[in-house]
Amino acid sequence: MSVTSLPAALPNAKTGNESGPHLAFGAASTTRLQTSLPRAHPARIAVIGNHLPRQCGIATFTTDLCDAIAAEYGNAGVSVVAINDSPSGYKYPARVCQQIHQDDPASYLAAAEYLNSCNVDVVSLQHEYGIFGGWAGGHILQLLRRLTMPVVTTLHTVLRQPDATQQIVMREIVERSDRLIVMSEHSRDLLQNVFGVSREKIDVIPHGIPDLPFAAPDAYKQMFAINGRTVMLTFGLLSPNKGFETVIRALPEILSRHSNAVYVIAGATHPHVKLREGDRYRMQLQDLARDQGVEDAVIFFNRFFSPLEMATLVGSADIYVTPYCHQAQAVSGTLAYALGAGKAIISTPYWHAAELLGDGRGALVPFEDSGAIAAKTIELLGNSSARQAMRERAYRHGRSMVWNRVAQSYMQSFGQAITPRVVPVRMGFPAQPSKQIMARRVASA
Secondary structure, X not given: OOOOOOOOOOOOOOOOOOOOOOOOOOHHHHOOOHHHXXXXXXXXXXXXXXXXXXXXXXXXXXXXXXXXXXXXXXXXXXXXXXXXXXXXXXXXXXXXXXXXXXXXXHHHHHHHHHHHOXXXXXXXXXXXXXXXXXXXXXXXXXXXXXXXXXXXXXXXXXXXXXXXXXXXXXXXXXXXXOEEEEOOHHHHHHHHHHHOOOHHHEEEOOOOEOOOOOOOOHHHHHHHOOOOOEEEEEEOOEOOOOOHHHHHHHHHHHHHHOOOEEEEEEXXXXXXXXXXXXXXXHHHHHHHHHHOOOHHHEEEEOOOOOHHHHHHHHHOOOEEEEOOOOOOOOOOHHHHHHHHOOXXXXXXXXXXXXXXXXXXXXXXXXXXXXXXXXXXXXXHHOOHHHHHHHHHHHHHHHHHHEHHHHHHHHHHHHHHHHHHHOOOOOOOXXXXXXXXXXXXXXXXX
């Protein structure tokens, strides 16, 4: 495998001459930083959220988080309460111990009773708009009101201008959570300024990423039959307003200077979009490419990618592009993946990108500006030293975001949530959860 050399000061860079791409997931997980954790930390963790094989970003995140915690703390019992968007549910792995149908209030109550009966030490709630039923996702409150153990809520989106119902629901989620986790400083500021949350209650933990090598893109291209091409890549579930049109409109100018360039759009149509309108959006993109005369330079990989496949796909990119149309996007898991792989990145300045790509870790261009995307792409493809320097800055920054470190940070947050209710233990995990864990806010149910 061709792996680009890095300066000696760059930590965790992987080098070698392996015969094929090396995907070192969790490579650093053999080092257990137990001394950095609170003396009291949970032995039984229940995560509430979507889970693979459901196809969505939250399902991928929840699965990766559970895998990372289990890998880093092998004696931690991690189970999942999965949220379903269809009555038939999904063929979940064994860690999914309970299921909730998003529009059935009774299933939220049943899940609360189940968790209370299982000696769970802490609940990790993965909150995102659109995955819980009721007004503004209010069904989840029926569950939270009945839990007797601490709750740590990860907020994947924090709204700057919530409507009245969203404000009411979020304020109760905040009140019933012992700690809150967000993935950016901007989201923490919004929690403080919009919802009045104390800064001390909020932990900023980045979106986790696999521990990938700093590798040359050509090592991966043959897997997708794009070897010999200069690859611009966007991946993720397809839905309107992600700005793919802007990149397609930029291609004629890019191809006039770099004729071997190709734009890869990888991912299935979002299941909810497909249910409403089928593959209409993808067909519109294909029609646009044909109208622009760049049909041969746009490749669609129309399927859902597993985390391992995503890592390989991102490795093939010379330039990664997130051309999203709206500023108010609190987090992008695909952007985090690309940064962690040390990609040269061009993005519109939505909230997460503006924060993550600062200090030269990527290039920001205006929203819906094809000319700016074309100019920046031509600039980066024509200046290999500048592109390499951008890649190195991105890769360095990404080392703090690898999943084993994110798992450690989550465990610290869980420990803070339960510390007032647990008798400290000498080392490792407690053999049995303290009875005091179960004595939480019963009167508020």
